[in-house]
Amino acid sequence: MMDALEHRKLTEALLALRKEQYMSLIRAMIKTYRGNGYSRDKLSRVQKDRLKELVRYARENSPFYKGLYKNIGEGFSLEDLPPVSKPELMANFDHVVTDRHVTMERIDEFCTDPDHVGRMLDGKYLVFRTSGSTGNPAVVLYDKNCIDVSSAVAAFRTFARHEDYKAFMRHGKKTAGVFANYGFYLACGMSRYLQLKMPRQQTKITVDVNAPEAQIIQELNAFDPAMLSGYPSNLALLADYDELTIHPDVVITGGELLTDNVRRKLKDKFGCYVQTHYSCTEAGEIACECAEGHLHINEDWVIVEPVDQDNRPVGYGVLSDKVLITNLANYIQPFIRYELTDRIIVHHEKCRCGKNTLWLEIEGRTDDTLEFENGVKIAPMSLYKILEEKKCIRRFQLIQTGARRLELRLVSDQKEPGFAEAKQALLAFFMSKGVEDLDIVLSDQPPQANPVSGKFKHIYRAEKTEKTGDGSLS
Ligand SMILES: [Zn+2]
Known part of the structure; x- marks a missing residue:
C-alpha cells in the first residue's frame, strides 16, 4: 500500500524528469516502486521471469554464456546454471559481453x-x-537499463527512515560523499554521470577521500551537506576533529562493514541517524537498510545465494563462505551466479518494518580471512572484536605478512602498553585455535587505507592475490 509520502516520492521523482524523455528511467522507476510492495510469492515469480529473460538474452548474445549453458535445457532452475568467477569473466571479457x-x-x-x-x-x-585492492580489478559495464535501475533503487530504497528523507528533501537534497573522486569507480562514475546529465542541479559533491584531512573538513563545512556518505573507517577518523562542524540529517556509509562502535561514534558526532547499505559494482545495490537496522535484499533486481566453499546453499540463519549474486538488470555484461567473497547470513524471519524481502547480515566485508599452516583459517570478525575491546587502542590494522608473522599497526593513547596488551590477547586467541609459534610485531607505520581506492581494511593478508580466488602467501 502506498502512503502519502510514498506518493510524494514517486511524484517528485517523475516531475524531476518532466522535461526529459527518459522512458527507460521512468519504466525502471515504476517497476522498482511496484517492487516495494510485492509479496514473497510475487517476488519469487518476478525473479524467475527476469532470470529467464536474462539467461535467454545472454545465450543469444554472449558467446561465453552460450558455451557455458550449452547443456542447459529450457526448463532450467537457478541451481542448474554453473557459477562464474571474476578471473573467468575477466579472462573471457570480449566473449562475455x-x-x-x-x-x-x-x-x-x-x-x-x-x-x-x-x-x-x-x-x-x-x-x-x-578498486582491486587485493588483486586484479574487475571491469564492469552498465547499460542504460542497469543505470536506471540503480537510480530507481537509490531513489526509493536508500533511506531507512521516512523522517530522514523528509529532512533531506527540506534541506535541498545536498549530498556530500567522501570517496575516491577520480577514476572509474562506481560511486565516482555514477556521480559524474548524473552531474553531466543535470549540470544545473548541483546538489551533490564528492570530496577526495585521499586529500589531507584539513582540506576534507574545510570542503564539508563549506558545503554543509544534508546527507553525508563515505567509508565508515574514514568517517570515523574525520569524526575526531572538532573543526568538522556539519550537521547532516543522515549519514549513510558504504563500501565497508559498519560496526556498532563506528555507528555509535558517528551518531554522537553528527547527532543524526547513521545507516549503511550493501552494494558492489558487479551486482549494484544488493541490500538497503530499514528502520529496524536490517539489510533487506533488493530481490526484484538481484538474486543472492549464500553458499559454502563448494557452492552448496547454506540455508537461512547460517554464515556462508561466499555469496553467488545474479544481477537481473545488467544485460550488456551478465553476472549470473557470480562469486563474491563476502560472508553473509540470510534471514527469512518477517521484519517488524513490514517489508516482505529477505534480509542479511554481513561479516567482515572487505577484511580478509587469515590462513595459517595446517589449514587453520581465522575469520576477521573475531580478531576485530579482540582488538576493538582494547580501550587504549584508537585505531588498528592487522596484517599477515608471512605464514607465521603478523604485523600490528596501531594508533593508541599510549603506544607500547596498547601493543603489549593486544599482542597477549591475540596470541592467546590464536593458541586456542591451534596456531602456535606466531610472531606478532608492532609496525612503525600507522594504519593506512589503500592509497588508490581510499578503502580501509582492518585485517588483511599481504600479497594476497585474487588470481586463484583463494590467495597465497609467499
Ligand atoms: Zn526491515
Whole structure:
C-alpha cells in the first residue's frame, strides 16, 4: 500500500524528469516502486521471469554464456546454471559481453582519458573498474537499463527512515560523499554521470577521500551537506576533529562493514541517524537498510545465494563462505551466479518494518580471512572484536605478512602498553585455535587505507592475490 509520502516520492521523482524523455528511467522507476510492495510469492515469480529473460538474452548474445549453458535445457532452475568467477569473466571479457563491438582493448583505450569517467562508451555503456585492492580489478559495464535501475533503487530504497528523507528533501537534497573522486569507480562514475546529465542541479559533491584531512573538513563545512556518505573507517577518523562542524540529517556509509562502535561514534558526532547499505559494482545495490537496522535484499533486481566453499546453499540463519549474486538488470555484461567473497547470513524471519524481502547480515566485508599452516583459517570478525575491546587502542590494522608473522599497526593513547596488551590477547586467541609459534610485531607505520581506492581494511593478508580466488602467501 502506498502512503502519502510514498506518493510524494514517486511524484517528485517523475516531475524531476518532466522535461526529459527518459522512458527507460521512468519504466525502471515504476517497476522498482511496484517492487516495494510485492509479496514473497510475487517476488519469487518476478525473479524467475527476469532470470529467464536474462539467461535467454545472454545465450543469444554472449558467446561465453552460450558455451557455458550449452547443456542447459529450457526448463532450467537457478541451481542448474554453473557459477562464474571474476578471473573467468575477466579472462573471457570480449566473449562475455553481449555487444560484439565492445572489447577489453577498446575499454583500456577509453579509460586512458580521465575525462571519460561518467561518460558513455559508444554512447551506450558506463565503464567502471573495481578498486582491486587485493588483486586484479574487475571491469564492469552498465547499460542504460542497469543505470536506471540503480537510480530507481537509490531513489526509493536508500533511506531507512521516512523522517530522514523528509529532512533531506527540506534541506535541498545536498549530498556530500567522501570517496575516491577520480577514476572509474562506481560511486565516482555514477556521480559524474548524473552531474553531466543535470549540470544545473548541483546538489551533490564528492570530496577526495585521499586529500589531507584539513582540506576534507574545510570542503564539508563549506558545503554543509544534508546527507553525508563515505567509508565508515574514514568517517570515523574525520569524526575526531572538532573543526568538522556539519550537521547532516543522515549519514549513510558504504563500501565497508559498519560496526556498532563506528555507528555509535558517528551518531554522537553528527547527532543524526547513521545507516549503511550493501552494494558492489558487479551486482549494484544488493541490500538497503530499514528502520529496524536490517539489510533487506533488493530481490526484484538481484538474486543472492549464500553458499559454502563448494557452492552448496547454506540455508537461512547460517554464515556462508561466499555469496553467488545474479544481477537481473545488467544485460550488456551478465553476472549470473557470480562469486563474491563476502560472508553473509540470510534471514527469512518477517521484519517488524513490514517489508516482505529477505534480509542479511554481513561479516567482515572487505577484511580478509587469515590462513595459517595446517589449514587453520581465522575469520576477521573475531580478531576485530579482540582488538576493538582494547580501550587504549584508537585505531588498528592487522596484517599477515608471512605464514607465521603478523604485523600490528596501531594508533593508541599510549603506544607500547596498547601493543603489549593486544599482542597477549591475540596470541592467546590464536593458541586456542591451534596456531602456535606466531610472531606478532608492532609496525612503525600507522594504519593506512589503500592509497588508490581510499578503502580501509582492518585485517588483511599481504600479497594476497585474487588470481586463484583463494590467495597465497609467499
Ligand atoms: Zn526491515
